Amino acid sequence: MSPKLKKADGRELKTENQEMTGSSMLIQALAREKVDVIFGYPGGAILPTYDEIYRTGIRHILARHEQGAIHAAEGYARVSGKPGVCVVTSGPGATNVVTGIADAMIDSLPMVVITGQVATSVIGTDAFQEADVVGVTMPITKHNFQVRDVEELPRIIKEAFHIATTGRPGPVLIDLPKDVSTASGFFNYDQDVDLPGYQPTVTPNKHQIKKLVEAVTKADKPVILAGAGVLHSGAAKELLDYVEQQKIPVSSTLLGLGAFPGNHELSLGMAGMHGTYTSNMALHETDLLISIGARFDDRVTGNLKHFAPRAKIAHIDIDPAEIGKNIETSIPVVGDAKEALRMLFEAKGTPCDCTQWKEQLNEWKQENPLWYKEEGNSLKPQRLIEMIYEETKGEAVVTTDVGQHQMWAAQYYKFDKPNCWVTSGGLGTMGFGFPSAIGAQFAEPDKQVVAVLGDAGFQMTAQEMSILQELNLPVKIILVNNASLGMVRQWQQLFYEERYSNSLFPIQPDFVKMAEAYNIKGWKIEDPNEMQGALKEALNYEGPVLMDCRVHKDENVYPMIAPGKGHHEMEGVKP
Structure with missing residues (x-):
């Protein structure tokens, strides 16, 4: 008999062709995929799997709501580059992760989501806690499976991890009926993945690379738009090498921040609705726009009629469906960003003579930087982000919700390293x-x-403070508290004649007491003169911390491209 195999953490890896239950197959397969942590929440239909988790000791983090579990798995995937794994039960457990699955799909995060399901004999009868999660999630997953035969489970799990992590990453769902998880079969995980209809193109066409090299040589005003695809392919170094070889300026999308060092002399900052003046004007004036791993969403492009009107567009993307979807493309390059950048670097080519272009960009940087006004004795949110950057020396992993605080963090925290920016x-x-x-x-x-975090978004998943309490995780929670749905309030001010319909919070919880209820250190800061010292203390504190920072309530995010406008029509560029 073959000796027992062990993972590094001591868990037993069983040999091939042993008979075991579906739940045991699942846990063994996760071990084979080198999964070191699962985020989840148990329930009736998934209990056989949780019993196996108990037996094997695989690390499981108990969220307090399934939404917390799926978002935690997303954060893990975004920073590690490895697939995030989430396990929940059927019915409401499965439907509670739908938002996170949709979030991971649109942001291209590798995820494997395992949902319990009622027994196959009662599927379709509206059994207790039954929901057609395969039907619900079909439009928002890269692929999904429902397991009907226990001996198909190893193949399905292997295919799920392969699909989630190759090509354009994305979430894959496995729906596991309870009777399948308790049935027995033979475990075979050495079989190769065979998916004839799924063969992502990794290596770009060399003739398209040659066209792009020639276009760079001829360009007078080239710009690279770096998107999240650079990060997903692990191509930050290749991008830096290519940029420094060719001396091409770089704009970043919101999700591409960190793909190129934010403090580099050729960095133009973030592009789009709340991007820098220089970055947006560069996109408006460029004659060659090289998009790498960006999908030209509306928050980046503004009004398509005015987007890069003078430019030849080159688009490098591993997903051919994205090329030409929103913007007409002259040089399509289908392939992995890392491989494309490697080929471009090796091709060398003659760098363009862009002296005047760089002088113009530097002039825009000097004349139209990001700005805010210090006023009275109120804490400005922009200054708060600057202080976080200064105190962490740009070395922290920063996560956000969505809204004003998200945009201020993107603008004022300079991301010099990849995979340190986690946002929806x-x-x-x-x-x-x-x-x-x-x-x-x-x-x-x-x-x-x-x-x-914003004070509003934080309250949607604040129950996950229990995890910080239980495990003493040293996460630092910084609330940018303006007592409102900040971005909603800003839009109501600018576009709805200041009719603040249900966007203001006249009453809030005591966030410090809320933190203390979870045995988490809490501060409330209102005086800007106290902020730096308190922030330093909080960041140096060994355990979890919550800081309730009461910022200027009426502050807006600028610059801004209003809906229907182009990059050259930014508002709030200067004080």
Whole structure:
């Protein structure tokens, strides 16, 4: 008999072709995939799997709500680059992770979501806690499975991890009926993945690379738009090497921040609705726009009629469906960003003569920087983010919800390293920031993790403070508290004649007492003169911390491209 195999943590890996239950197969397969942590919440249909978790000792983090579990798994995936794994029960357990699945799908995060399901004999009868999760999630998963035969489970799990992590990453769901999880079969995990209809193109066409090299040589005003695809492919170094070889300026999308060092002389900052003046004007004036791993969403492009009107567009993306979807593309390059950048670097080519272009960009940087006004004795949110950056020396992993605080963090925290920025981009999910920080802390246990949150979004998943209490995770929660739905209030001010319909919070909980109820250190800061010292103390504190920072309530995010406007029509560029 073959000797028993062990993972590094001591868990037993069983040999091939042993008979075992479906639940045991699942846990063995997760071990084979080197899964080191699961985020989840038990319930009736998934109990056989949780019994196996108990037996094997695989690390499981008990969220206090399934939404917290899925967002934590997203944060883990975003920072580690490995697939986040979430396990929940049927019915409401499964439907409670739908938002997180949609969030992961649009932001291209590798996820494997395992949902319990009622027994196959009663599927379709409206049994207790039954929901058609396969039907519900079909539009928002890269692929999904419902297991009907226990001996198909190993193949399905292997395929799920392969699909989630190759090509354009995304969430894959496995719906596991209870009777399948208790049935027995033979475990075979050595079989190769065979998916003839799924063969992502990794290596770009060399003729398209040659066209792009020639276009760079001829360009007078080239710009690279770096998106999250650079990060997903692990191509930050390749991008830096190529940029420094060719001396091409770089704009970043919201999710692409950190793909190129924010303090580099060729960095133009974030592009889009609340991007920098220089970055947006560069996109408006460029004659060659090279998009790498960005999908040209509406918050980046503004009005498509005015987007890069003088530019030839080159688009590098591993997902061919994105190329030409929103913007007409002259040089399509289908392939992995890392491989494309490697080929471009090796091709060398003659760098363009862009002296005047760089002088113009530097002039815009000097004349139209990001700005805010210090007023009276109120704490400005922009200054708060600057202080967080100064105190962490740019070394922290920063997570956010969606809204004003998210935009201020993107503008004023300069991300010089990849995979340190965790935010909800395409779906814009409130409640994402705090649990994603928990997942990020598991991905990087030795790094400082700072959750920069709005007071509204935090209340959607605040129950996950129980995890900080239970495990003493040193996540630092910084509430940018303006007692409102800040971005909603800003839009109501600018576009709805100051009719603040249900966007203001006249009454709030005592967040410090809320933190203390979970045995978490809490501060309330209103005086800007106390902020720096309190922040330093909080960041140096060994355990979890919540800081309730009462910022200027009427502050707006600028600059801003209003709906229907182009990059050259930004508002609030200067004080």
